[in-house]
Amino acid sequence: MGSRAGEVRVSVPIKQRPLGEENGRHRRRGWRSVAAATREGRDGARRAGGSAVKLWTRAGLLILGVTLSGCVGIAKGVTEALLDDSNKQDTRACHIMGPPYQGLEALLERQEAKRAADDDPGTLKILMVHGIGRHLPGYSGRLLEHLMRALDLDVVDETVKHIRLADPDVTSGPLGELRILRFTNKARSRELLFYELTWSEITEQEKQVISFDDSGEWTFRRAKLNAWGKSFLNSHLSDPLIYLGNARLPIIASVRQSLCWMSSADWEGYAEEAHATCDFLDQGRIKLLEDDDYAIISHSLGSRIVMDMLAYVTIATAGQEAFKPYLDIYREKSIPIFMLANQLPLLELGREPAGITGEISAYCKADGVKFAERTMGELPIFAFSDPNDLLSYGIPPEFVQNYLDSRLCPRVTNIILNVTQPISLLGLGDFANPAEAHGAYDHDERVIAIIAHGFGHDQADALVDERCTWMETTRDW
Numbered sequence: 174m175g176s177r178a179g180e181v182r183v184s185v186p187i188k189q190r191p192l193g194e195e196n197g198r199h200r201r202r203g204w205r206s207v208a209a210a211t212r213e214g215r216d217g218a219r220r221a222g223g224s225a226v227k228l229w230t231r232a233g234l235l236i237l238g239v240t241l242s243g244c245v246g247i248a249k250g251v252t253e254a255l256l257d258d259s260n261k262q263d264t265r266a267c268h269i270m271g272p273p274y275q276g277l278e279a280l281l282e283r284q285e286a287k288r289a290a291d292d293d294p295g296t297l298k299i300l301m302v303h304g305i306g307r308h309l310p311g312y313s314g315r316l317l318e319h320l321m322r323a324l325d326l327d328v329v330d331e332t333v334k335h336i337r338l339a340d341p342d343v344t345s346g347p348l349g350e351l352r353i354l355r356f357t358n359k360a361r362s363r364e365l366l367f368y369e370l371t372w373s374e375i376t377e378q379e380k381q382v383i384s385f386d387d388s389g390e391w392t393f394r395r396a397k398l399n400a401w402g403k404s405f406l407n408s409h410l411s412d413p414l415i416y417l418g419n420a421r422l423p424i425i426a427s428v429r430q431s432l433c434w435m436s437s438a439d440w441e442g443y444a445e446e447a448h449a450t451c452d453f454l455d456q457g458r459i460k461l462l463e464d465d466d467y468a469i470i471s472h473s474l475g476s477r478i479v480m481d482m483l484a485y486v487t488i489a490t491a492g493q494e495a496f497k498p499y500l501d502i503y504r505e506k507s508i509p510i511f512m513l514a515n516q517l518p519l520l521e522l523g524r525e526p527a528g529i530t531g532e533i534s535a536y537c538k539a540d541g542v543k544f545a546e547r548t549m550g551e552l553p554i555f556a557f558s559d560p561n562d563l564l565s566y567g568i569p570p571e572f573v574q575n576y577l578d579s580r581l582c583p584r585v586t587n588i589i590l591n592v593t594q595p596i597s598l599l600g601l602g603d604f605a606n607p608a609e610a611h612g613a614y615d616h617d618e619r620v621i622a623i624i625a626h627g628f629g630h631d632q633a634d635a636l637v638d639e640r641c642t643w644m645e646t647t648r649d650w
Contacts, residue, residue, distance in 0.1 A: 265594055267619050267641035271586025273629030274509075274553070280466045281324060285362045295464035298435045300368045302428055304473020304514070305412040308373045310335075310352050316470070316615035317354070317367060323625035323634075326356040326365055336434060337448035340426040347374050348427045355440045368435055372427045372478075379415045413474055413520060421481070428482040436461045454495055462502045469510045470624070473564065473611065476512040476556075477520040484527055484578050487548045500548065507551040511624050513614040515556045517576075518566040527578040537582035538650045548580040555623070557588045557614055561595065561605035590641070592617045 280297050287294040301313045321327070332355075338348035349372035356365045416424060433451035434443075436458045471479050490496040529536075536547040558565040568585045577583045593609040614620050619641060622634035628643050 263594065265591035265640075267588075267590035267637075269586065269588050269623070269628055269637075269641055269643040271555075271588075271646050272584070273645065274555075274586065274623075274627035275630060276623070276625050276627030276633070277468060277509075278324060278626050278632070280468075281363045281365070284364070284466075288362055293464050294364075295466060296439065297363075297365045297466045297468070298368065299365065300370065300428075300431055300435060300467075300469045302370050302431075302469065302471040302475035302479055303373065304471070304475045304516075306373065306409040307377060308371050310350055310369065310371050312371065313367075313369045313615070316621075319616055319618070319621045320625060321356050321365075323621050324363075324365065325358050326363060328357045328359055328361075330355040330440070332445060334443045334445050335447070336443070338427055338430045339448060339450045340430050341450060343423045343426045346378060346423060348372070348423060348430065349374055351431050351434060353440075353443055364440075366435075366440060368431060370428065370431045372424050373412075375420050375423050375427065376412050376415045379418075379420055380411060383411065413516075416474060416478070417520075424478055425482045425485050428478055429486060432482070432486075433458075435467060436465065453499070459498055459502065462499065462506075467506070467508045469508065470513065471510065471515075472513045472614070473516055474520070476510075476515040476517055479510060479512075480517065480577070483548075483552070483581055487578055487580050488528055490548075503549050504547055505550050507553060508549065509553040509555065511555045511557070513557045513620070514562055514565040514611050515558060515568065516564060516566065517556070517568055518572055519564065521572075521576050526576055529579045530576060531574050532579040533574065533582065534650060536579045546580065547582055548578075549582050552581045552583045554583055554585045555588060556585055557590065557620060559592050559605075559610040559614075560589060561591065561593065561607060562610040563607045564611055586646075588620075588623060590617070590619060592620070 277297065277299075284294045284297065301316070303312060321329075334353040336351040336353070338351055340348055349370060352369040352371070354367045354369070356367065357363055430451050433453050437451055437455060438457075438461070469479055490500060532543065535541045535543045537551070538544065554568070556568045558567050567587045567589060569587075570585070573583055573585050591605065591610070592613040593605050595603040595605040598604050618636060622636045623641075626632065626634040626637070628637050628641065629645060
């Protein structure tokens with residue numbers, strides 16, 4: 174896997190099977206250990222009861238606290254006080270609505286076939302974009318561990334490469350950090366580069382305006398649960414407000430630069446440490462764009478950021494002759510985006526609509542009148558949302574037509590699933606912790622299996638066959 178010469182470096186429900194049955198080669202090792210750990214936690218919760226009066230009091234306070242603050246620590250309190258479901262089966266729902274999808278596994282299998290034929294195999298490259306709240310480099314570790322196991326990539330390079338991002342359009346303040354990790358299998362027939370973007374330091378500077386509110390001078394006056402809620406608002410819910418203000422262009426530049434760096438080098442072409450601007454017109458990128466496969470994983474606010482970045486690039490490069498060789502390649506590519514806890518509809522409120530909407534057929538149909546003007550071959554969007562997540566939404570077809578730029582050729586698959594198990598509150602109804610419903614996608618075995626192996630085909634993971642229903646969607650062209 175050496176450097177390439179000449180590069181410039183800088184719709185029917187799936188049949189259900191018994192949950193414990195081993196089905197097919199895609200039953201991955203390690204998943205049952207996750208389930209076992211979950212059961213152990215529930216067994217411990219059963220032993221943490223108290224008197225009836227204390228239980229009712231805790232229930233009211235903790236429900237209020239979770240609703241206001243989304244604090245994971247409160248979620249544990251709810252579990253310890255109220256949960257006694259050690260004998261219950263996992264009843265979390267999972268519904269998929271979209272066309273069949275082969276998963277990232279298909280891209281790696283194609284890579285292996287090319288390598289076996291002595292053809293240039295290319296590399297699978299994945300960009301991770303986080304959402305609200307302060308993040309530190311390495312935040313994607315749990316997602317990585319599960320995804321790499323599912324893709325049979327069990328060798329990681331000890332070197333982690335770092336790029337401090339810069340952009341000529343943003344001359345003040347940091348743009349974040351891009352970490353690059355390399356994974357292969359033991360046979361070295363598969364290669365995946367994972368690009369983890371940490372952009373939150375951009376908004377951390379803006380949050381200094383309200384930092385005083387988290388000091389002891391103010392927090393000691395608050396009730397404990399209210400203090401947790403206010404802290405969550407200051408550290409997390411402030412990010413969408415900041416993004417819609419002065420930080421929007423720097424954050425978009427951060428993601429744009431990350432996408433450029435993805436197509437700028439092979440593993441050997443990156444320095445271990447760099448602080449530089451990626452050149453979008455570097456001729457070495459053309460060969461890499463042709464050979465490599467790309468995917469994006471976003472979480473929460475990251476979904477809006479990624480779409481804004483793509484729209485920005487679409488507008489900035491339209492009609493510019495210098496970008497034509499690159500756009501010609503993108504017009505033939507399909508780049509899937511996996512939006513965990515997506516927020517596109519929520520963050521569309523109060524915004525100007527995309528540049529061109531309602532013309533997907535004209536731009537994306539092979540005989541469409543504007544087919545040659547499209548920006549991308551296809552943009553498959555996989556919108557994961559938990560109905561109990563207060564900050565996540567599905568994406569209906571009307572939204573795709575009316576609010577997403579038609580030149581991107583978007584096609585949405587909605588994956589509506591419970592990533593956290595609802596619990597019974599002593600006969601008062603069901604309750605699911607909204608914080609866990611917003612953040613637990615990165616270790617949900619069904620989410621990982623869908624990303625890795627897709628659905629609606631013979632080689633899909635047996636877990637998805639068992640635990641999810643699939644309704645195939647079609648369109649007229």
